[in-house]
Amino acid sequence: MMRHFILLTLSVAVVYGQCPDGWIHHGQSCYRLRFDTETWIDAKVVCEMDGAYLAEIGDEKENTFIHGLVTDNKGIWIGGTDLSTEGEWIWINSHSDMTYTKWRPSEPNNMAHDENCLEMDTHGLWNDRTCHYIQKYVCEKTLQNQEIIG
16 A cells, blocks of 8 residues: 655745835834824824824934925824823823923923824924814834744
């Protein structure tokens, strides 16, 4: 009696640092400028529905990169807020203090006692703005390694 054995091989490849389509890689993250306009709160929710969060900026290099995504003369929402405690700015996703900032001169100023959300202006500087303002925003997600089995 003759037995036949079939040898199957399975290969697994790990792809390092891939961003999903429509996202741009920088550092350890993927970024996406959203062209729909939302309030800060709604922008936060849209980012979360996409498995991301409003961008959190850790240094000048990242600030310059995100500023480079802006395609017009309007500001964009990023993930800072002092909604919990006035004057104590944190990143909303990580709940961490801002170790790097790029405030405009005289900002944050909480004008009319109603500016608790963070925008980046057309010069790459930061401004506190009322959270109800509607504008574009940048989402960020951590770079993920992906296994491809084939």
